[in-house]
Amino acid sequence: MAAPRASLNLVAPVWNGVTKSIRDLSSSVAPKGSQKKGKRLLQFLADRFYDVEALREYLLQKQVSKVHQENRSFTYIKERYGPYVAGAYFVLKQGGAVKFQGQEWIQSSGRRPSSLELLSFQAVPVESVDASDCAINYEGLDNLLALKELQSLSLQRCPHVDDWCLSRLYQLADSLQELSLAGCPRVSERGLACLHHLQNLRRLDISDLPAVSNPGLTQILMEEMLPNCEVLGADWAQGLKSRPEKQSQDTASPTPA
Template sequence: MRKDTPSGYVTVKMVAPRAPLRLAAGGAKAWRPLLQLLTEHFYDVEALRERWLQKRLRKVHQENRCFTALEERYGPDVAGAAFVLKQGGAVKFQDQEWIRPNKQGRFSLEFLKFQNVPVEAVDASGCAINYHGLGSLLPLKELRSLWLRHCPHVDDWCLSRLHPLAGSLQELSLAGCPRISERGLACLHHLQSLCWLDISDLPAVSNPGLTRILVEEMLPSCQVLGADWAQGLSLGPEQQPGDTASPSPA
């Protein structure tokens, strides 16, 4: 287009307007097949996830079954030892060496001859033991040490089952168990024979410092390992982290 001006002719270039709506519509059309595919198969993915969860639960239930026939033939200590070893843990019979499975999960059956020897220590750290599986350990009347470190299925309900071991249990480790809270630790008041307890690294405990204080009061004869007593406690403005507390007056 040409336009007259005082200085002569000036050429003006006309630019066609953009069409963002058509581009947006085209983008939506491009995404539509993918969105339709996700919509159509959403319930299929949910069904697969549900089946996977059910399969995991069945596996955990299978791993926590009791060795009833073995207990009837060899007694509760041998049956309890078999249960722990099958889960990948370790056991120690009185005056004997520790028995552990190898890297392939296999173990010797020589412990069957210890049917008259009590189990005095169990290390089930990292095992899939749950509420039902603990039933295999409760008949161990002379069990002195029990390690349940980083057991994913040990929860507050599990701790409520430990009272049958009150007469013998002296050492207990619950370190790193993600499902244990203050409520479960309160159930340990039955275990007055405990002289050593590890409650460190419990993510479900909201106030580790206060919880440790309460556990120490509940079990006065027990050495409690865990968080520092001040962890999780609210500090006053005069005692913020990094500040040095002023000495108390004489």
């Protein structure tokens, strides 16, 4: 005969003569005031986090729009005053400096340049451009590629100059002799390979390019690609992996047959 089953009765606890359920117990553990404060805190954090993300997105979009605006093509100035005035106006507006043939350097004075101030150089080619630390990007190069007599171009530390920008410099192959890309964070080996069109280059600075994984090997390849150009910036041994030393053969060990 099977033993009788023991019945298990769950009895809710009685507090002060009042029976309370499990749900009532949970509410009694956390006071209502604390729950309201917790909800308000979570809501505050959620709203504030959303506001910070929205502000961050707004500032990012505003920065992108500003860079795009600064790199627009000055078609009106180019059509009315010619490519030299338009190119010089663009560089000076970016905060750079230009040099016309036979003239001294003209630097940005911190104020917005006037195209009327450059009218005396309307027929004088621009031979040098220093656009270091400027916000030039792919579209902004349109203002420089029209300078067909340009001999020297410095794009040092330009944050928006990338490999795609370098792929457009072949349009200056007939005149460009000096090019500096030092400190451009978005230039890699792929972009440098596009410079093989610039066979008239005599000086190329590729120092401090964080996107280049092997500076030493890259310099060797650039020197082979541009044999008449002095490549500066990278130590030839930097990044080169040393060959593993050949293990000396143990003369005491037997020679395999």
